[in-house]
Amino acid sequence: MSYIAIFITFVFINNFILTQFLGLCPFIGVSKNTESAIGMGFAVTFVMAIASIVTWMVNNFILIPLDIQFLQTITFILVIASLVQFVEMVVQKISPQLYKALGIFLPLITTNCAVLGIALINVTKNYNALESFTAGISAGLGFLLAILLMSNIRERLDLVKVPKPFQGVPIAFISGGLMALAFMAFDKALLTNLLG
């Protein structure tokens, strides 16, 4: 599968939030304003890209040679948890500005299903190192796109009159559902039409 195809698949066709339901908690929790949505989106993209390449290495250089793939889940979650901690420390050291923007979101990412999800999906799809990395970045960008659109919608929803029981989370879910409906226009046919 070419890299462009992987990119389009993970950003539009199999968008992590709108079609796979991975990473819904931050999607609903951190989408109240655009600024924090962008911060969260970039933090997730960053961690997903690094996590997919690191878990690929762990899987291929440690788990497969030792024949202990049944420990995959437990190893991956530990790798991701320590990775997030490490990224947090490095970012704090190198760029305090970036840390200020992403800092509060980083600890939340450990329990974001999207990160563990991309690591596991890379394994089931048998991607090589570069393909895993591409998939990680693209899935992260798909997440960023969805959460950014959502935060814009929610900022506008603040200005209109919503029936009381629907205020807050319910209307966010319903807007998300309508967005998912729009994203259904992106399907496998798009890929064949674009890339032949």
Place this chain on the structure above:
Amino acid sequence: MGKKSIFREFTKGILKENPIFIILLGLCPALGVSSKVINAIGMGAGVIFVLLSSNIFVSLLKNFIPEKVRIPSYIVIIASFVTIVEMVMQAYLPSLFESLGVFVPLIVVNCVILGRAEAFANRNTVTASILDALGMGIGFTLSLILIALVREVLGAGTITIMAIGDFDGIIKIPVIYNAPARVFGLSAGALLVMGYLKAFFNWYSSRRRAA
């Protein structure tokens, strides 16, 4: 501990502190596996097992786990039980394992489980933690089944449960089966159903408060 408070530990997870509709935890599996009732039941059973075991272990070990590394320790405990569920399900229920897909290993990052370990099991007795886990697990499972029922009945006109003997496990709903609203089975439908159900619960609890 009085009889009444034991009972309350058990029932709070089912309605008052329902993990999905009230606290909004564990949303990804709730929407991801709710296209068929049988998937919801399978997922719920897996979560109940992991939640119960991790709550028991965390409450037993709460005095031995150092404060600073408690979250990683909880994750290791949870991940071990998830691996057990994964292997058992793969061996005995391969078709269910197939349809739940990536969501079985993702029980590890189900916020309900880590949330209960951190908020309840590490400061309560083993008995209370068991009741809390059962209540929360059952509340989670019932919510999953509710979402799945709405989606499957409207989206496919069927109710799929366990196949026993001659019965193939699929109940067909007469009128809807011939003309189902397919959108409810798709991802968009899951988000819409979740939104409307949450709105219903909001309306219900505000009405009860007013009464």
